Amino acid sequence: MKESLLTHFHILKYGDTIRLYSGTTEQLIADTVKNQISEKMRNAFFHHFRHYPAASEISSWQNSLRAISLVFRESDLTDHGVILEQQLPLTSKRLDCLICGRDDARRDNATIIELKQWEQCKPAAGDNEVTTYVGGGNREVLHPSAQVGQYQMYLEDTHTAFYETDSPVRLQSCSYLHNYRQRSGDHLFDPKFAEVLRKYPLFTGDDVSQLMSYLRASLEAGEGLEVLRRIEDSKYRPSRKLMDHVGHLIKGKSEYVLLDEQLVVFDKVLSFAREGFHDRRKTVVIVKGGPGTGKSLIAINLMADLLLKGYNTQYATGSKAFTQTLKKVIGPKGAVQFKYFNSYLDAEYNSVDILICDEAHRIREYSHSMYTPKSKRTDIHQVQELIDASKVCVFFIDDKQVVRPREIGSVDLIREFAKKNDCAIFEYQLEAQFRCAGSDAFVNWINHTLEIERTANVLWDEDDAFDFQILDSPFALEEAIRAKAAEGNTARMAAGFCWPWSKKVKPDGTLVDDVVIRDFRRPWNARDDVSGLNINIPKSNYWAYDPKGIDQIGCIYTAQGFEFDYIGVIWGPDLVYRFGKGWIGQKEYSHDTVVKGSKDRFVDLVKNTYRVLLSRGLKGCFIHFMDKDTEKFVKTRIE
Numbered sequence: 001m002k003e004s005l006l007t008h009f010h011i012l013k014y015g016d017t018i019r020l021y022s023g024t025t026e027q028l029i030a031d032t033v034k035n036q037i038s039e040k041m042r043n044a045f046f047h048h049f050r051h052y053p054a055a056s057e058i059s060s061w062q063n064s065l066r067a068i069s070l071v072f073r074e075s076d077l078t079d080h081g082v083i084l085e086q087q088l089p090l091t092s093k094r095l096d097c098l099i100c101g102r103d104d105a106r107r108d109n110a111t112i113i114e115l116k117q118w119e120q121c122k123p124a125a126g127d128n129e130v131t132t133y134v135g136g137g138n139r140e141v142l143h144p145s146a147q148v149g150q151y152q153m154y155l156e157d158t159h160t161a162f163y164e165t166d167s168p169v170r171l172q173s174c175s176y177l178h179n180y181r182q183r184s185g186d187h188l189f190d191p192k193f194a195e196v197l198r199k200y201p202l203f204t205g206d207d208v209s210q211l212m213s214y215l216r217a218s219l220e221a222g223e224g225l226e227v228l229r230r231i232e233d234s235k236y237r238p239s240r241k242l243m244d245h246v247g248h249l250i251k252g253k254s255e256y257v258l259l260d261e262q263l264v265v266f267d268k269v270l271s272f273a274r275e276g277f278h279d280r281r282k283t284v285v286i287v288k289g290g291p292g293t294g295k296s297l298i299a300i301n302l303m304a305d306l307l308l309k310g311y312n313t314q315y316a317t318g319s320k321a322f323t324q325t326l327k328k329v330i331g332p333k334g335a336v337q338f339k340y341f342n343s344y345l346d347a348e349y350n351s352v353d354i355l356i357c358d359e360a361h362r363i364r365e366y367s368h369s370m371y372t373p374k375s376k377r378t379d380i381h382q383v384q385e386l387i388d389a390s391k392v393c394v395f396f397i398d399d400k401q402v403v404r405p406r407e408i409g410s411v412d413l414i415r416e417f418a419k420k421n422d423c424a425i426f427e428y429q430l431e432a433q434f435r436c437a438g439s440d441a442f443v444n445w446i447n448h449t450l451e452i453e454r455t456a457n458v459l460w461d462e463d464d465a466f467d468f469q470i471l472d473s474p475f476a477l478e479e480a481i482r483a484k485a486a487e488g489n490t491a492r493m494a495a496g497f498c499w500p501w502s503k504k505v506k507p508d509g510t511l512v513d514d515v516v517i518r519d520f521r522r523p524w525n526a527r528d529d530v531s532g533l534n535i536n537i538p539k540s541n542y543w544a545y546d547p548k549g550i551d552q553i554g555c556i557y558t559a560q561g562f563e564f565d566y567i568g569v570i571w572g573p574d575l576v577y578r579f580g581k582g583w584i585g586q587k588e589y590s591h592d593t594v595v596k597g598s599k600d601r602f603v604d605l606v607k608n609t610y611r612v613l614l615s616r617g618l619k620g621c622f623i624h625f626m627d628k629d630t631e632k633f634v635k636t637r638i639e
Helices: 002-006 025-033 037-049 055-074 144-158 191-199 208-219 224-232 240-251 261-277 295-308 320-330 382-389 411-420 440-449 474-486 547-551 599-614 628-636
Strands: 012-014 017-024 081-087 094-102 108-116 129-134 137-142 170-177 202-204 283-289 313-317 338-340 352-357 390-397 424-430 467-470 491-495 515-517 520-522 564-571 575-578 582-585 617-625
Touching (some): 017 025, 017 037, 017 224, 025 037, 025 055, 037 055, 055 094, 055 108, 094 208, 094 224, 108 144, 108 208, 170 208, 261 295, 261 424, 283 295, 295 390, 352 382, 382 390, 382 411, 390 411, 411 424, 440 599, 467 628, 474 520, 474 564, 491 547, 575 599, 599 617, 617 628
Parallel strands (some): 108 170, 283 390, 313 338, 352 390, 467 617, 491 564, 564 617
Antiparallel strands (some): 017 081, 081 094, 575 582
């Protein structure tokens, strides 16, 4: 067995996990001394990705692996198993180094070591972030202890070697910043990181003796190849402990309560999901419904119940803001069950018992992007990947919520692929409106007014319980929304994408006032990739969730999927109504470059955008129209 492991220095794969190097610490030390390690890693990288890694990554391997190899040698950790650059399943993340062996009680242990070449560190606004020089500039990144701690929790919750049997491999983790010299008042050791540093210690270039003691305490007996074999024979499958955690957490939230038709559909889908799991044929369930019909509520409740019953259930969307907010609400332990549609590019066949696809109208043709290496790109459709990855696939969809040209999800498309795969197909339609004060009339009126769909609600009845108002200025709109928030309601302002979105903040960390309407000046929500942001301003992913989001204006990409008690919408000049001509799209006023490039689809996509924004409110919707002719037309539709 020892010889077979030592010969595998090309790309290796066990289960659905990729790693670039696996063997003994003795061999790693020899490869490092002979300056062979970076070349072996480079060749293994090419073998899998079909292109060579960047020079900076090769340099990182040379420096960091030399540093950790010296630690292994000086600690006499030479009878141990080691894995380098292991990719965490269903993610693009790779942990740097995992060393395994036995302690003095002959218990199996493993330690994850995150390796960094950092030399300095500055503060950042987030609870888990610091600022350092990476990728050619100063960027906000996870604190190394927070980063490696996430890797540990991921493996403990999803790899059978670390939770199955009476004596699972015990896992710990740390980070080693071999070029770092600690300074007085160092932000890396700020008090806010005290707990994460206690759980997942960080060692600098001054702490080599402490790092050696930390590793020897759990690995001093060696015999690491036997432990390595256990890890490599393990499978990717979420533990019951994790599934119980997520399930109980979701079910314990009062906002996730189903009513009437929602519960009926939930019970039907749950029944088919459970029966389909045991069927040789794959099962596809399609749940259709407009805004506010409870698609996401049913999806989340399904996930909770199925997890609690022991099914490996995952929840996927195409929305970064919605998914990141769910992860934040659930917490880091349960976040691994929440994915994106493009997470299944490399997933093994039937690796997920039940896959819940929320907002399936955001499905794209392919999962790869412009940043995906050519060797990783395939002509496999994203819907096909989702069906392949799961035994039962449940799609929640509203065909009329497509707001970007590359979003092509539709009931017809899903049905087509389900038939190609000989799946058992079940379809349900949600009708009852649980948003807009329960008013089907308001959503129908929006559809009719925008000429998206002919409905019976040609005119809006101002006596309806739903609070709909047209306000004559953005100031009046903002005042109304803030008044509702002051009364204890959730409330936000949003707008059509008619202004640029600044990539940088002001010197004091506050946002640039991009949304300008005469003397009204307000910022968009903060970009997710912005650096130096003031601590009191949430980034775009959390704009809908964080109460401080009321101070910024959201757009379709941060509002879609969410709901508020009251929504205030600035209707920009990108979509206007002209009497005698109907709805007209004005691309020159749009700053959404992707939608602007959609050619003849522009008007339909912008219509869908305003339909989504207007239907975010549970109790009320307030609008300010920048174009007065459009306002006049809408007023003719009010009784």
